[in-house]
Amino acid sequence: MTAAFALTGIHKRYPQFALEDVTLNLLDGQIMGLVGVNGAGKTTLLRILTGLVRADRGTVQVLGLSMPDDQVAVKRDVGFASEDMRLYKSQTLRWHMDLIASIYPGWDEVYARDLLRRFDLKSEQTIAGFSHGQRVKALLLLCFARRPRLLLLDEPTTGLDPVARSEVLEVLSDVLRDDSRSVLFSSHNTHDVEQLADSISFLHRGRLIASQDKERFLDDWRRIVCHGAATPQWPEIAMARRNGSVLEIKVRGYSADMPERLIAQGLVVDSVDPMRLEDIFVTTVRAGAVA
Amino acid sequence: MNSLNIPVIKRLIAKDWLLFQKQLAAHVLAGAFALCLLGLAKPWAFYLGSLLLIIVLVAASCFSISTSLVNERRDQTLAFVMSLPISPLDFYLSKLAGNLITFAVPFLVLAVGTIAVILFTPLPDGLVVYSMLLFGHILAAFCVSLSVAMAVESEGWNIFAMISSMVMINPFIMGLGQIESISAIARGPDIIFNAPVIAILAAQLVLSVALLCLTGWAHCRKTAFY
Numbered sequence: 001m002t003a004a005f006a007l008t009g010i011h012k013r014y015p016q017f018a019l020e021d022v023t024l025n026l027l028d029g030q031i032m033g034l035v036g037v038n039g040a041g042k043t044t045l046l047r048i049l050t051g052l053v054r055a056d057r058g059t060v061q062v063l064g065l066s067m068p069d070d071q072v073a074v075k076r077d078v079g080f081a082s083e084d085m086r087l088y089k090s091q092t093l094r095w096h097m098d099l100i101a102s103i104y105p106g107w108d109e110v111y112a113r114d115l116l117r118r119f120d121l122k123s124e125q126t127i128a129g130f131s132h133g134q135r136v137k138a139l140l141l142l143c144f145a146r147r148p149r150l151l152l153l154d155e156p157t158t159g160l161d162p163v164a165r166s167e168v169l170e171v172l173s174d175v176l177r178d179d180s181r182s183v184l185f186s187s188h189n190t191h192d193v194e195q196l197a198d199s200i201s202f203l204h205r206g207r208l209i210a211s212q213d214k215e216r217f218l219d220d221w222r223r224i225v226c227h228g229a230a231t232p233q234w235p236e237i238a239m240a241r242r243n244g245s246v247l248e249i250k251v252r253g254y255s256a257d258m259p260e261r262l263i264a265q266g267l268v269v270d271s272v273d274p275m276r277l278e279d280i281f282v283t284t285v286r287a288g289a290v291a
Numbered sequence: 292m293n294s295l296n297i298p299v300i301k302r303l304i305a306k307d308w309l310l311f312q313k314q315l316a317a318h319v320l321a322g323a324f325a326l327c328l329l330g331l332a333k334p335w336a337f338y339l340g341s342l343l344l345i346i347v348l349v350a351a352s353c354f355s356i357s358t359s360l361v362n363e364r365r366d367q368t369l370a371f372v373m374s375l376p377i378s379p380l381d382f383y384l385s386k387l388a389g390n391l392i393t394f395a396v397p398f399l400v401l402a403v404g405t406i407a408v409i410l411f412t413p414l415p416d417g418l419v420v421y422s423m424l425l426f427g428h429i430l431a432a433f434c435v436s437l438s439v440a441m442a443v444e445s446e447g448w449n450i451f452a453m454i455s456s457m458v459m460i461n462p463f464i465m466g467l468g469q470i471e472s473i474s475a476i477a478r479g480p481d482i483i484f485n486a487p488v489i490a491i492l493a494a495q496l497v498l499s500v501a502l503l504c505l506t507g508w509a510h511c512r513k514t515a516f517y
Contacts, residue, residue, distance in 0.1 A: 047515075052373055054514040068378075072296050075376040085374070086367040088310065099306060103299055103375055139371075 002064060004028050004150050004182030005049055010058035012044055019044050019206045022058070026184055026199075031176050033193030033214075034186040035281055036203035042186035043082065045203065046154045049184070050080045063150055076104070079143035082154035086135070089128040093121060093138050097145070104146040112145035119167055133164035140168060144175055151175065153185035157192050165192075172196060190278035200277065204285050214277075221275045221283075222254040228267035238287040250275065250283045299377050300385045307359050307389035314358075315396055318351040322401040329405065332412045344401060345425070349457045351397040352433040355390050360440040361449050373516040383441065383510040387503060390437055398433075402426045420488055421467065421477035427495035428463050432456035434499035438506040 004026045012019040019041045026032045036042045047053040049062055051071035060067040062074045087096055093116075101107040116123055119137040121130075130138060140156060156172070157165045169192060176183060176196060187193050193200060194214070201211035210217075227245045236258075239250040247267065251258060259269045275283075325347055328340030363369045373382060405426075409418045439452035467473050476483050484492075 050374055052370060052516050072376045072378050072381070075374065078374075080374040082370060084367055085370040087371060088368055089366065090310065099302065102302055 002028050003061065004030065004063060005184070006059075006061040007045075007048070008059045008061075010045075010048060010055045010060065012048065012053065012055050014044075017041065017044075017206060019048075019055075022203075022206075022208050024201060024208055024211060026182055028182055029180060031183045031185075031196055031198045033197030033200050034184060034203060035188065035190055035193055035200060035277070036186070037188055037285070040203045041206040042203055043084075043154050044206075046080070046082065046152050046184070046186060049152055050078060051075065077149040078152060079146055079148035079150070080152045080154075081136075081139040081143045081156060083136075083156075083158050084154075085139060087127045087138060087142075090126060092124050092126050093130075093141075094123040096127070096138070096142055097123065100142050100146055106147045108145050108147055111147075112141060115141045115145060115171065118171060133160045136160060137164065137168060140171070144171065149181060151181065151183040151185070153183065155186055155188070157187065157189060169195065190276070190281055194277040202281060202284055209284060217280065218274060218277070220253055221280045222251050222258075223271075223273045223275050223279070224249050224251060224258070224262065224269060225271045225273075226262055226267040226269045228265070230265040230267055232262065232265050232267075239283050250279070252284075295384065296377055296381050299375060300381050300388070303372065303375075303377070303382075303385035304389045304392065307385075308393060311355060311358060311393050314354055315351070315393055318347055318354070318397045319400050322347040322351075322397055323404065326401070326404045326408050329414070330408045330412050332414055337414070344405065345429075345460060348398065348401060348426075348429045349460075352394055352429065352436065353453045353457070355393040356433075356436050356440045356453065357449070359390055359393070360386060360437075361446055364444060365446060369516065379511050379513060379516060380507070382516070383507050386441065387437070387507070394433055398426070398430065415478055415480055416482055417476045417479040419482045420484060421473070424467060424473070424488065424491055424495075425460065425464070427492050428460055429457070431495040431499050432459065434502050438502040441506045442509050 005024075006026075007022055007024045010019060010022040017039065022041075022045065024045075034042050034045065044053060048055050048060060049067070051068040051074070054068055063077055065074050067074060087093075097112055101109065101112075115121075119134075119141060121134060121137055121141065127135065127138065136156065136159070140153075143151060143153075153172075157168055160168060172183075172185075173196065175181065185193075185196070197214055199211065199213050200217050202209045225246065225248050227247060229245070231240055231242060231247060232249075236251050236253040237249050238252045241248045259272060262269055322344060325340045325343035328336045328343065331337075331340070363372065377385070402422075405422050406419050408414070409422065410416060433456075435456040436449070436453040440449050443449060443452075467477075470487055472485055472487050476485070476488070
């Protein structure tokens, strides 16, 4: 299987922020969720992938081509929508659709009309009259209807009301059913990522702190509640919090023999539960370690 | 080096033209009104008409640059455009061509109109040379503003470049008045392109072309486009 994109040793320095030594791959047909707090470097990473920003160091391959040298060919097959990307306020959505259709031969007008209906957008309305949610949906429509091989979505659901968010996620799920399409979407909403992604990458303060399959991610982590006096200091324990005799530990690289090992330490294991992605992310960031 | 994406460049030029055509028509109409005043060949009308003509030309040049470049950056539509299948050079050429066309339309209409008004009214024909020098200055000032808008992201610097380059028309007019060989032509009945006139026109043209080439070179080396 070939890579939809491959970033190797990417560095990008700004006065207040630096993306450091990021190496990340996405296989064709995969959906990757890029999770990070605001300012983690998600947008910069996506901008590097689309050629909007040039990396100071490192190599960028997108759809088998080198960026930014081959950006024209790459951008023919890439759909990019960003939270801070705007359309022309004075023009209608139809005007934008016609502009995109005239540039991308793969524009699917039937699908575009279907999306107009599903997103409840009026094509003859000027963008100035659109709400934030409608603007986001319009941008996504312009991306999806060109049928790109790689979709790069920067915070596609941020700031949307629950209904708009649900509409966008539903359409995104449909788009993701197409196995030939690869998607990288960034979010600080781990619920969206957990719902849609095949693999998950955590970015924090410009560094990639974790990247692996979602299932393995979720399998690897457990929240164990036990009681007793001992507080084990094992490397797989990312966080241990004691409240009296109750000890809550969050474990990365969980193995089936762990409860026995805890019992051997004189602890009584009360529960072993899988963790939600949000909890894993927060624990990883707080632990300052690799997940 | 990759080849230019000509079809998309053309689409982007057409897009800018479509976005600005109403305002351009307004500029041409205002310019035509200024020419009508000039055509009256009365001192008060000449003064008012020439002032209005310069204002219209300055407004046309600033409007095109600020709308297509400065506002695009401020309104965050630049990322949308740059996400299309174009390279930085394609973008530069589309903006250069788009701006030159949208500026050239009122500029040429008003330049030709001014020359026609001078030639077909009692105004001294020597004013043709003088007006060409003024139009040359406005073209050079437009190129300065366009180059700064392409190269510098700061809105403040862009406004400064636009205002200062256009305001320089005042000292330029005064300077021309100090050159006897030029001011004498302006008052006379003959259209004479003497050495100082040709030198100034050549300098304006060389400056304009050099600035645009330098800006293209710098633009292709930028590291961020959003």
